[in-house]
Amino acid sequence: MDPVIVVGAGPVGLALALALAAQDVPSVVLDEGTAEDEYRPARTVVLRADTASFVERLGGAGALGGEGVRWNGWRTMRRGQLVRHLTFADAPDGAADGEDDEGGLGERVAAPLHVPQHALAGALRAALASPPAAGLVRVVTDCRLDALEQDAKGVAAHTRGARATWWRGSHLVGCDGARSTVRKLLGIRFPGRTAVERHAVATLRTELPWPDEGVLHRRPPWRGGGDEVAARPLGGGSWRLDWLLPPRGDLVTPEALVRRIRETLSGWCGDTPPYELIDTGVYTLHHRLARRWRVDRAFLAGDAAHLLGALGTQGLDEGLRDVENLAWKLARAWHGGGSPEVLLDSYQAERRTAVAARLRAADQSLPVLRGGGGLRTYLRGGARGHDALLTDGHLGRGPLGAPPAYPHSPLTPADVEGGVEVGTAPGSPVADVPVTAPDGTAGRLRDRLGRGVLVVLVAPGTGVWDRRHWVTAGVMPRLAETVRSLPVRGELLVTEAYPGAAAHTVLLVRPDGHLTAAFAGVHPAALRAAADALLGDAPGQAAAEARGEAANVP
Template structure:
């Protein structure tokens, strides 16, 4: 074996030769030898998880069954809300507004009438639309600069075995090899091999909706606005032309999606060209304007949810764990949130030893959030796709339908809004003395307010996420007008600093001028993934300690029975 890289003085990484039957990274932390985390799948979710782990000084191996690069497909795109866009920018260091388009607005049309308009300058942060291969390329480039990360191309997993001390995965092919890891995460998509090897059921519905998709360069009558047009008046090619969505991309490119009728009818090139020409002509109010067709496809939406997301040391994330995307919702975003949720928990287990309650909380939190969105979509689908019956008896129902669809496309409401972790097992088990409400409920993502860090720099709160540390934020109006050396030793700060130092997990102390709904001297405790644990009125060392201990899965050694049972449940299922 030979030295692969050296990230930190306490951690020496080694590349293990195949002569011992295993290939992989190991890390020595003091006297404890730890294997890397194995990520199976090199799509956006797998690369995001790997990059988030490497940023928290956890060695990671990505097993990529492909050749190491993604074919450009302009018709495969991603719409990201502000929180997931911020996560991608924080990990890659690439401003997504330059790689994609930040929408200026949203417009819904029904026949010839505008039924809903949203201007994002007034209504809040705008979604970002980016080609998936561009996002994947940015993640790969960032991961290539991480000495703790290794991508193994042409490595398709065909066996997984685990025991109490670790997990091994075998990749097939001419260079078939066993890889040794501390944990393994299957991010290998809808047909996940990891999920099948772990014998995890994946029930749900197939082909909930189908869309014909085209990416083309053309001049449309909207400037960086996304448009949903229902029942366009030019519907000359049958009922399948009843809904079309146009989303802008850089360089004058648009992605167009036409809702297809239920069934398995083939989308022929002739039918798609007819659809493009009549849609562009309808929007232009005359003949078809010039356009350059770049890419086409058929997007089939499935709704599925894995029964389990953890089996011992094996986890699932992204499409391997869930599929959703009807009514304009964006399933990839939930996969990126899986990676954000799981990364800090695996990093904590790798560095400090596993708290089984913390690892189990990944499934509890993320599965509940995705299940809530799936339930909401299943409830709304018959209403929106069930024909004209409701409109005949409920005045204004068409406008209500447009609002529901807008929620899905814009990530709002029960259909589109990401879930919170209100019932998280990481919440304090009982009310703590001094807890106060703020505008962010416990378990929800915190607002991105400016904060002063311990080095005196003024940064957005989201910039301090993803480092594995808890965040303690003091709301102290007026502190920015004073030099840091003055207010750090005044008022509440010495007592709060001492309380933060005594917490059972590494924490960073930050100061904010204000926070929505918080009075002066409110203290917020925030998880490494940006979800609020709780808020206190003033400095409450005992309550802060209890909340921090709950947020990392309880006292050290707690939850061992749960972990043993999880490992026993794995049995031979992951073999």
């Protein structure tokens, strides 16, 4: 069968190729560049816990060469006063409790990962050289897409440049950025707002009073401080500083930027400390959302599908979530399983809806956050205050930053026989609890994603009992047989506890980490029916069997 054509070799396109390779799907990546990532220290990205974990599973973590850094804490200041201080563990797998602005115990906060974008792209490129990607991914440079044709069996893409030729693929995904050629060739509109925010940015090496902590300073008191300045650690004594600029202000000259740097450092440190300026830039944020994300066998992902970034939201995070959502669905369709039309349509239904909600939250918040009005009538959760809302956006929480849920997904089964409520609603991301496989392999749930569905049994005591006993005791043999009979590759795991779940609860988790359903005990036919639903198949006979089984299985 023909490979999947990926247009664009930025982080989103490379991540998609790696995610497909992990599921034995070949791809060809068409890159109009030269496969050399421009060294721009001022162009950095912040990955939330879920997207950082996704990059690590793709093989990107080991190749980062220590250039990524997790923060130890985050402080929010207004004028010269500290109003919020959160601390969290710098360990890759966890977070510590923080203190909120009232001095009480705060929520557990996962540390973001801050990394230069060229380092992330380089890490993903390096991962292409290792199995399974080495034998399944082909990157073709110096070729620009200029034509696209589709038929019932595949896609044809024509490129010009060093490789002026036609490429044949089973599907095509446009990961080619804000000026996407794929989007234009498909005739998809890209409406939205221009110049939502403007920022000046500088990467420099210096010492700040808060080692390894991010800082959000609103309305700093010094002259020329502006409305907002943020500092994020990059490791090795390097920092990225961002200044919010007036929406229609003058051009930022090098002299003006140096003056901002000196005034900011002096405001934070008392006197201007020695610093080394590494890189600078000015960028403008737009909010746009493509009308369609799928046209037959062609799809959009990343900046080709959406632009966002105001108030701490992260466009690359959403692009990687596009990839994680789409890759397993494309793989299932490529291998000829499930109902491909329903499954592939669900990509737009889930991801476009989630990004639209994020854009709507940011657009509703912008006038009041920047103008100082109240939020209660504008945005759910806005009563917590401006500083908390902005902090949540930067840290990946709340309406501006939390990982998306798909509560109305066409892949979420309704009326699940034997279903039970747990701390995670159907369609929401599962908690990253410790898990153990029947062969004794232990790790985190999130580390097992991407290779098929996960069936997780909540079994208190399995961490204490000898594995030889619990693997053949109780419901385990029956559940293992059920997992083997699923219509999709599945892996059985056990966990000591899961939020809101009683002992012997069974969770069915999608390959991208979202909960499909939870069951009170082992219900084989109901579990198979839910697996059918997440593949886009009507439950049919499996659902009828599940209804009959409910009367016989405790």
